[in-house]
Amino acid sequence: MPEIYDLHCHSTASDGALSPTELVKRAHQQGVTALALTDHDTTAGLAEAKDCAMNTGIKLIFGIELSTNWHDQCLHIVGLGIDPAYPPLAEATQNLQRTRLERAEKVAHKLEKKNIPGALDAVIKAAGDGMITRTHFADFLVSQNHVSTRQEAFDRYLAKGKPAYVSTPWADLEQGINWITESGGIAVLAHPLRYKLTANWMKRLLTAFKEAGGQGIEVVTGRYNADEIRLAADYAKRFDLAGSTGSDFHSPDNEWVELGRLAPLPVNIKPVWELLH
Ligand code: AMP
Ligand code: MN
Ligand code: MN
Ligand code: MN
Numbered sequence: 001m002p003e004i005y006d007l008h009c010h011s012t013a014s015d016g017a018l019s020p021t022e023l024v025k026r027a028h029q030q031g032v033t034a035l036a037l038t039d040h041d042t043t044a045g046l047a048e049a050k051d052c053a054m055n056t057g058i059k060l061i062f063g064i065e066l067s068t069n070w071h072d073q074c075l076h077i078v079g080l081g082i083d084p085a086y087p088p089l090a091e092a093t094q095n096l097q098r099t100r101l102e103r104a105e106k107v108a109h110k111l112e113k114k115n116i117p118g119a120l121d122a123v124i125k126a127a128g129d130g131m132i133t134r135t136h137f138a139d140f141l142v143s144q145n146h147v148s149t150r151q152e153a154f155d156r157y158l159a160k161g162k163p164a165y166v167s168t169p170w171a172d173l174e175q176g177i178n179w180i181t182e183s184g185g186i187a188v189l190a191h192p193l194r195y196k197l198t199a200n201w202m203k204r205l206l207t208a209f210k211e212a213g214g215q216g217i218e219v220v221t222g223r224y225n226a227d228e229i230r231l232a233a234d235y236a237k238r239f240d241l242a243g244s245t246g247s248d249f250h251s252p253d254n255e256w257v258e259l260g261r262l263a264p265l266p267v268n269i270k271p272v273w274e275l276l277h
Contacts, residue, residue: 004260005273007036007061008078008190008218008246012128013045014065015135017251020049023259026252028056032260034273036063036080036246041096042131043084061276064089065190067096067168068176070205073197075173076190078218078246079180081276086183092171097131103168104132110164111137111157116146134158135250174212181213186275188216188244192235193228206239215242216272220265222247222257233266243269 010016011023018026020037027035035058037049046062053060064079082089101124108120122143123136138153147153157164170176180187189209197205206217219232220243236243243266249259265271 001031001033003033004031004262005034005245005271006032006247006249006260006262007034007063007080007188007244007272008038008065008221009035009249009259010039010065011037011045011049012130013037013042014039014131015133015250017253020045021052023249024049024052024056024058024060027259028058030258030260032058034059034061035259036061036078038063038065038078038080038246040065040131040133041067041100042093043082043089044093044130046084062185064093064180064185066176066180067170068173069170070173070208073195074168074170075195075205077173077176077180077214078188078190078216078244079183079185080188080216080244080272082180082185083183086179089179089183092179099168099170100132103166104137106166107134107137107158107164110166114157114163116141116144118144137164173208177209177212177214186216186242186272187212187214188218188272189214189241190218190246191221191248192217192232193224202235206235206241210239210241215275216244217241218246219243219269220245220263222249222261224263226263229263229266233269236269242272242275244272 011020066077068075111119122140123132126136138150141147141153177187217236245262
């Protein structure tokens with residue numbers, strides 16, 4: 001049986017469709033042997049996921065996907081093997097919940113100005129105890145027939161530069177990396193090609209990322225094709241970063257992304273899981 005490491009996915013603790021229990025069960029069914037639950041800015045789903053993992057025999061790695069800011073760009077940093085009880089990290093996630101609620105109020109206000117009322121109540125209800133994300137706004141816009149898909153909701157309202165976009169005061173990249181590494185975790189740059197940075201800016205970013213203590217980069221994600229994997233692997237090699245593999249699974253409704261459905265890590269890349277103990 002091959003080991004399958006899926007080190008990036010979401011539950012209802014943020015913008016995933018499945019509860020932590022449902023997610024772990026599905027990962028197990030898909031043949032995943034080690035799963036990291038990495039919800040946006042929260043560790044609230046980890047305890048439930050751990051309980052389920054112990055019953056199914058899958059290895060659960062405690063994770064998070066932190067939103068950070070670097071040169072006006074929101075960068076996602078996956079933390080693997082973190083300690084959710086580490087006080088500065090726990091405090092940070094508490095604060096981020098408030099930051100996200102305050103942002104949601106502003107987004108809803110902007111939507112109201114576009115004659116779309118009711119968004120705030122809807123996203124608060126949909127998120128429940130979990131983090132409010134733009135995905136919740138996208139689903140609201142679909143449900144009210146303002147758009148027909150999530151993607152269209154981002155393209156017309158929620159993405160940067162669109163009418164309901166609100167910039168968010170995320171912590172700096174260095175601060176985010178510190179919360180992860182000081183809690184005992186490994187910081188991994190998530191989906192490095194999604195930021196559409198030039199080669200020069202990638203060099204600046206990966207230099208800063210390493211200087212701040214970052215150790216890994218996602219080389220294989222649920223959507224990368226062979227060319228993209230080669231490019232990400234090339235960054236891993238050049239900057240001496242360990243490579244991670246993670247689907248970024250959110251929902252069974254997205255037929256393109258499945259838990260554990262990942263190309264293998266290229267053989268010349270050091271696997272990030274070898275850094276986890
Ligand atoms: P937030 O962290 O609340 O700003 O929401 C970010 C989440 O929204 C991401 O993790 C994705 O799941 C989703 N998202 C961001 N941009 C897009 C997009 N262009 N299309 C679809 N989903 C997106
Ligand atoms: Mn998401
Ligand atoms: Mn992300
Ligand atoms: Mn993600």
